[in-house]
Amino acid sequence: MxxxxxxxxxxxxxxxxxxxxxxxxxxxxxxxxxxxxxxxxxxxxxxxxxxxxxxxxxxxxxxxxxxxxxxxxxxxxxxxxxxxxxxxxxxxxxSLVENIARRQHRPIDLMGEIGSLHKRGYTDVEIGRKIGVSASWVNMITVLLDRGEEKLVAAVETGLIPVSFAIDIARAESSEAQDILTEACAAGKIKGKKVGILRRLLDRRMRTTAVRDNRLGGKRGKSRRLTITDLMQIYQREADKQRLIAKKSDFTHAKLLFLVEALKDVLSDEGFVTLLRAEHLETMPRALAKRIAGEAA
Structure with missing residues (x-):
């Protein structure tokens, strides 16, 4: 020995x-x-x-x-x-930590080992410290397992989607949203930040639909199931909307700069300022006054 x-x-x-x-x-x-x-x-x-x-x-x-x-x-x-x-x-x-620490392991094995440590009473911080990951990441894994998201766990197990995508998809408020997001991820249509963006869009869309149906006195007939094409169209419409908002913001900012410069010029004329006072028009919105004062400074 x-x-x-x-x-x-x-x-x-x-x-x-x-x-x-x-x-x-x-x-x-x-x-x-x-x-x-x-x-x-x-x-x-x-x-x-x-x-x-x-x-x-x-x-x-x-x-x-x-x-x-x-x-x-x-x-x-x-x-x-x-x-x-x-x-x-x-x-x-x-044994659990040894398995988790291996360089090559299946995602489903990793999830299972973390779940076993969690069931034995270890906190997210303790598990994260043992296996070298953040406590927040461990928490996301345990939430996915605790919710019993069998479809998502199966998708991870078969290699259709990464664990990180499954965690984000699990936050969706409806099973329909989860299903279409899983299909889109498995097909390689969406990845990265798009998963979270589309999840929020679908949740908002379905909440709005539910409110509208309730106001009408009950649900209407069963709606057509969303497809991956529908999902990409939703994303494209939102992207177009955000680009339009950005353009409007730039245009408004340019108009504000023009207004500030114009007011600076006219307010530098003492005769004009005296005329404004005589007509009781010497005040202006506080935010605009601060902006002019700041530009002048």
């Missing part, structure tokens, strides 16, 4: 190892692991936690389920392992 990185390494019976946090694996990749171990042996020991149950020494697996399964498939009865002394709870948490 040797020591490495503060843990002792031992050959332990595979039959006494319990997998506390199992997860699904890619069969092709796992077959490569099995073939590699068969050819050159196990290069990296698994990690386990030692505990006693009914007077028998047993081990909880922290890291290395794929390697352990490969050894079983190859008929091995013992496995080299780093052995640590931790409680079952600590062991499970270490």
């Amino acid at each position: 040797t020591k490495r990185q503060g843990h002792r390494i031992a050959m332990i019976p595979i039959a006494r190892i319990t997998v506390l946090n199992t997860r699904a694996r890619n069969k092709r990749q796992h077959k490569e692991i099995v073939d590699n171990i068969e050819a050159i042996g196990l290069k990296r020991p698994i990690k386990v936690s030692r505990y006693i149950e009914d007077g028998v020494e047993r081990y909880g697996l922290i890291c290395g389920e794929g390697r352990l399964d490969a050894l079983r498939m190859l008929g091995e009865t013992e496995a080299p392992a780093f052995v640590v002394n931790s409680s079952e709870t600590e062991c499970l948490v270490m």
